[in-house]
Amino acid sequence: MTQTSDIDRVAMIVLRYMRRPLFALLLVYSVGIVGMALMPGQVVDGETTYMNLFHAFYFFTYTATTTGFGELPDGFSNEQRLWTIFCLYTGVIAWFYALGSLIGLVQNPHFTQAMDRFRFARKVEGNVEPFIILCGFGDTGSLLARGLSDHQKRAVILDSDPERIKALGVRDYSVSMPGLCADASAPRHLLAAGVEHPACLALAALTNDDDVNLKIAVMARHLNPRLRVICRSTSARHEANLRALENVTVVDPFEIFAQLVYWAIARPELHNLNAWFVGARGVKLGVPVKVPRGDWILCGYGRMGHWIQRCLLAHGVGVRIIDPGVDSSVAGDGTVIVQAHADHASLVTAGIDDAAGVVAATNRDSDNLSTLLSVMALNPDTFRIVRQNSHENQVAFDAARADLVLQHSLTTARRILKLLVSPLIQELIEWLEEREPAQTEALVARLQGVVGTESPHLWSVRLVADEAPAVVDYLDAGGGVALGALCRDARAFPEGLPCEVLAVRRAGQSIMLPEKTFPLDVGDELLFCSMHRVEPLLQATFHNLYTLRYVLTGVDESRGYLFAWLEERLRRRRAGHKPNGRRP
Amino acid sequence: MNFERVVFGFFIILTLSLNVAFVAGGGDRAEHHNVWILTLAIIVNLVAIGLKLGDRSQTGALLLASGLVACFLLITARIVWIVVEPADVGRPGPEGMADIVSIATGALIANIVATVILVGDTLLSRR
Numbered sequence: 001m002t003q004t005s006d007i008d009r010v011a012m013i014v015l016r017y018m019r020r021p022l023f024a025l026l027l028v029y030s031v032g033i034v035g036m037a038l039m040p041g042q043v044v045d046g047e048t049t050y051m052n053l054f055h056a057f058y059f060f061t062y063t064a065t066t067t068g069f070g071e072l073p074d075g076f077s078n079e080q081r082l083w084t085i086f087c088l089y090t091g092v093i094a095w096f097y098a099l100g101s102l103i104g105l106v107q108n109p110h111f112t113q114a115m116d117r118f119r120f121a122r123k124v125e126g127n128v129e130p131f132i133i134l135c136g137f138g139d140t141g142s143l144l145a146r147g148l149s150d151h152q153k154r155a156v157i158l159d160s161d162p163e164r165i166k167a168l169g170v171r172d173y174s175v176s177m178p179g180l181c182a183d184a185s186a187p188r189h190l191l192a193a194g195v196e197h198p199a200c201l202a203l204a205a206l207t208n209d210d211d212v213n214l215k216i217a218v219m220a221r222h223l224n225p226r227l228r229v230i231c232r233s234t235s236a237r238h239e240a241n242l243r244a245l246e247n248v249t250v251v252d253p254f255e256i257f258a259q260l261v262y263w264a265i266a267r268p269e270l271h272n273l274n275a276w277f278v279g280a281r282g283v284k285l286g287v288p289v290k291v292p293r294g295d296w297i298l299c300g301y302g303r304m305g306h307w308i309q310r311c312l313l314a315h316g317v318g319v320r321i322i323d324p325g326v327d328s329s330v331a332g333d334g335t336v337i338v339q340a341h342a343d344h345a346s347l348v349t350a351g352i353d354d355a356a357g358v359v360a361a362t363n364r365d366s367d368n369l370s371t372l373l374s375v376m377a378l379n380p381d382t383f384r385i386v387r388q389n390s391h392e393n394q395v396a397f398d399a400a401r402a403d404l405v406l407q408h409s410l411t412t413a414r415r416i417l418k419l420l421v422s423p424l425i426q427e428l429i430e431w432l433e434e435r436e437p438a439q440t441e442a443l444v445a446r447l448q449g450v451v452g453t454e455s456p457h458l459w460s461v462r463l464v465a466d467e468a469p470a471v472v473d474y475l476d477a478g479g480g481v482a483l484g485a486l487c488r489d490a491r492a493f494p495e496g497l498p499c500e501v502l503a504v505r506r507a508g509q510s511i512m513l514p515e516k517t518f519p520l521d522v523g524d525e526l527l528f529c530s531m532h533r534v535e536p537l538l539q540a541t542f543h544n545l546y547t548l549r550y551v552l553t554g555v556d557e558s559r560g561y562l563f564a565w566l567e568e569r570l571r572r573r574r575a576g577h578k579p580n581g582r583r584p
Numbered sequence: 585m586n587f588e589r590v591v592f593g594f595f596i597i598l599t600l601s602l603n604v605a606f607v608a609g610g611g612d613r614a615e616h617h618n619v620w621i622l623t624l625a626i627i628v629n630l631v632a633i634g635l636k637l638g639d640r641s642q643t644g645a646l647l648l649a650s651g652l653v654a655c656f657l658l659i660t661a662r663i664v665w666i667v668v669e670p671a672d673v674g675r676p677g678p679e680g681m682a683d684i685v686s687i688a689t690g691a692l693i694a695n696i697v698a699t700v701i702l703v704g705d706t707l708l709s710r711r
Contacts, residue, residue: 562637
């Protein structure tokens with residue numbers, strides 16, 4: 001449906017543009033050819049010859065296109081030469097006119113747009129690999145696309161800003177990522193992007209406008225109710241709306257940011273583990289940030305400031321607020337409030353001397369950076385968390401030497417990537433958050449033992465016929481597979497491979513940090529954490545029945561019928577002789 | 585060490601060696617090629633195929649396939665020998681001999697493939 005409408009549009013524009021030049025060409029050709037055929041040629045044997053229509057057409061073709069082979073097939077008479085002059089001028093002018101119109105058509109913005117849409121829709125339609133639709137290619141969108149590309153996942157991108165789509169064109173992704181400059185909230189464009197495509201895994205609405213995101217989510221829900229929708233939203237009104245819809249996940253960048261700030265302050269070990277999982281730069285497992293205890297100064301009390309304050313107060317961390325626009329009644333009782341910009345004087349008023357740390361969380365990078373400078377001058381010992389708004393200011397923030405830089409587009413992109421690529425990790429982090437810090441520390445110690453100082457490789461395997469045929473066969477045949485036995489090293493039985501199973505997902509239920517003796521079942525999804533080189537070894541166990549049996553039992557079974565039969569006989573004979581002790 | 589691997593490896597490599605022993609020499613000279621070696625190669629090859637029956641792994645399937653190819657070609661070569669052998673002289677002529685040796689050379693390729701797979705699989709399994 002979308003394809004034909006785009007073809008119709010392209011055809012219509014071509015026809016409208018090329019109608020007149022084509023008519024002009026047709027007229028000039030017919031007059032020239034007919035005239036040439038009528039012109040009397042040279043006299044041969046007393047008879048005047050005429051050019052036939054085919055020769056006239058042949059002659060006109062090479063004359064009008066200024067090729068000019070000469071007088072073919074025979075020399076011309078003077079009448080014919082006169083007509084040739086006429087043909088030449090009119091034909092060449094008609095051709096120039098037609099070519100000019102064609103070039104004009106190619107440059108026509110409506111035509112290029114229609115062609116882009118047509119090509120985009122065809123590319124999406126022909127795609128067989130699973131893909132994700134990204135609506136909005138701003139900071140979050142481009143970071144998410146990069147992350148998806150790193151995981152070899154395809155994406156289809158819609159953005160209403162032509163500059164962003166041009167930026168997409170110069171990225172070097174490892175997979176194809178078609179993009180279209182179009183309003184993503186229009187259902188026509190969502191259809192072109194493949195909302196109804198069977199390979200479409202999810203749709204992420206990431207534009208900066210909450211209304212547009214809501215619209216995209218609602219449209220996508222109507223067009224394909226089974227499609228998973230991830231929607232960025234910062235307003236409570238929209239969130240309530242969206243959460244009521246099935247299959248819709250709401251991602252609030254401010255909430256995620258506040259959660260991370262809270263983890264950094266109150267649960268450093270969890271923050272460290274999370275940052276290590278998502279592969280943040282310069283993070284070492286088991287080396288959490290050391291955050292002092294005490295009251296925190298919060299600079300900036302907008303939407304994000306609200307979230308941070310709510311999050312910190314809920315977990316018993318005192319907050320002092322500096323914001324020029326803050327109303328003393330909104331923040332709650334007992335909170336120190338300074339109605340000013342976060343400069344020298346206001347930081348002193350807020351008690352920078354005895355504060356544990358400062359969170360510079362305004363929506364302007366220049367304000368946040370200048371707050372950092374003031375804090376450095378007043379009390380260099382305080383812990384500094386700073387919010388980075390724009391990806392472009394990366395270098396300035398690197399140089400600012402803050403203890404923790406949080407960029408909300410990056411944190412949002414990472415969260416969405418986790419939801420799309422490995423949802424079990426997010427569940428694990430949330431599960432750990434609800435439990436004692438000691439549990440997280442125990443897990444960190446185990447992971448340190450397994451992975452050491454390398455960066456982690458996380459992957460999940462479902463025990464289905466496609467991904468683990470040997471395990472499924474073994475389980476179907478009535479065998480039992482324990483988690484610890486499955487992860488043994490076939491090269492050094494019965495040692496285990498250096499890997500940890502973080503979670504098992506079975507029938508919608510997640511079992512976190514399963515024991516080594518955990519019995520596996522068909523259809524389970526296992527989340528592994530290890531190094532890159534371990535994955536192929538485990539894959540070999542999953543795919544090869546003999547390797548699997550060897551790691552489970554430690555016995556290298558016979559493969560051929562003959563040896564299996566011999567072995568069976570030998571075993572029976574041994575069993576038969578045991579009661580008697582010796583052969584008679 | 586797995587006893588089955590020893591036996592199977594023995595037969596696969598023996599087939600290859602016998603095949604080379606048969607093919608080696610002048611292409612069309614009947615006195616350079618021994619019909620007993622060819623017959624022995626066929627038998628050893630059949631035993632190797634029999635040992636591989638029942639293996640459900642991917643490499644097992646590939647080994648079985650290459651064994652079947654080699655066996656098919658060796659048997660073809662043996663049949664050609666019977667057909668072109670004159671009843672009185674006892675040795676095939678140069679034309680028939682050239683055919684037999686080229687078919688056996690084809691079987692040699694299949695046997696080389698089988699040996700490479702066997703060695704590669706053993707090295708890759710790293711245990």
